[in-house]
Amino acid sequence: MNKKVLIIGGSRGIGAEAVRLFAADGCSVVFTYHRSELAADALRQETGAVPVRCDVKHPDSVRIAVDKASGVLGHIDVLICNAGTADYGLVTDISESRWEEVIDTDLNGVFYCIRNVLPAMISRKSGCIITVGSMWGETGASCEVAYSAAKAGVIGLTKALAKEVGPSGIRVNCVSPGMIDTDMNASFSEDDVRAIADDTPLCRTGDPTEVAKVMKFLASDDSSFITGQVVGVNGGLVI
Ligand code: NDP
Numbered sequence: 722m723n724k725k726v727l728i729i730g731g732s733r734g735i736g737a738e739a740v741r742l743f744a745a746d747g748c749s750v751v752f753t754y755h756r757s758e759l760a761a762d763a764l765r766q767e768t769g770a771v772p773v774r775c776d777v778k779h780p781d782s783v784r785i786a787v788d789k790a791s792g793v794l795g796h797i798d799v800l801i802c803n804a805g806t807a808d809y810g811l812v813t814d815i816s817e818s819r820w821e822e823v824i825d826t827d828l829n830g831v832f833y834c835i836r837n838v839l840p841a842m843i844s845r846k847s848g849c850i851i852t853v854g855s856m857w858g859e860t861g862a863s864c865e866v867a868y869s870a871a872k873a874g875v876i877g878l879t880k881a882l883a884k885e886v887g888p889s890g891i892r893v894n895c896v897s898p899g900m901i902d903t904d905m906n907a908s909f910s911e912d913d914v915r916a917i918a919d920d921t922p923l924c925r926t927g928d929p930t931e932v933a934k935v936m937k938f939l940a941s942d943d944s945s946f947i948t949g950q951v952v953g954v955n956g957g958l959v960i
Pocket of ligand 1: 729730731732733734735736753754755756757758775776777778802803804805806807826853854855856897898899900901902903904905
């Protein structure tokens with residue numbers, strides 16, 4: 722595909738699969754990690770993609786990471802805002818600090834990344850931004866109020882931004898995963914995972930590669946007339 726790609730949150734899970742897929746397809750890839758430095762280094766050795774440290778909660782950290790990525794890549798054709806954190810519990814038990822951490826990571830971080838990457842895309846009149854929502858941002862999940870609110874915000878941001886920057890030749894789409902087998906769901910019991918799989922028309926949970934492949938499609942010229950869309954990758958659990 723030969724594009725210059727910045728993947729935010731590429732050290733593990735879905736983001737790491739995206740790094741593998743884009744790198745294998747001939748793209749130049751920079752990805753960010755936050756805590757998983759060892760995993761990021763292993764991924765660099767495996768794929769040749771370049772890791773950069775970034776905490777999306779902090780605007781300065783994002784600005785520095787985007788500057789480094791731009792330095793490595795020359796320019797950024799594709800931005801994938803994949804970093805995320807989940808939270809489970811009754812809304813009455815969510816502390817203010819945890820609420821802020823989820824909103825800062827899952828929603829504000831997306832804004833910080835886009836704000837830093839967009840001006841150069843607008844100047845070039847070309848670019849592609851992929852956000853990562855969640856089926857819970859579409860439907861709401863009991864005991865995941867902060868996460869659902871943040872991901873619903875990401876979906877609204879995606880649609881609004883697609884309208885704003887479409888005339889500048891920039892496409893913005895949201896990939897909205899269902900239950901995917903990554904560390905994010907490690908705290909679920911086998912019974913919980915089985916119950917979700919049983920409710921899913923395709924009768925299973927998803928593989929991170931299945932999400933990364935949709936990211937690749939949305940980043941490619943094969944999706945040149947698609948913008949402002951929320952693409953569910955959920956086995957039919959949300960229809
Ligand atoms: P993982 O927990 O496996 O990976 C999360 C990634 O986000 C890691 O690379 C992590 O970096 C990065 N990250 C977390 N916090 C920060 C931060 N403050 N600053 C920068 N990077 C950060 O999650 P998944 O791969 O499962 O999830 C990827 C995306 O998909 C998320 O946005 C998630 O909400 C969404 N999603 C996932 C679903 C699932 O079932 N797995 C379902 C629906 C949506 P590091 O490890 O270096 O700290």
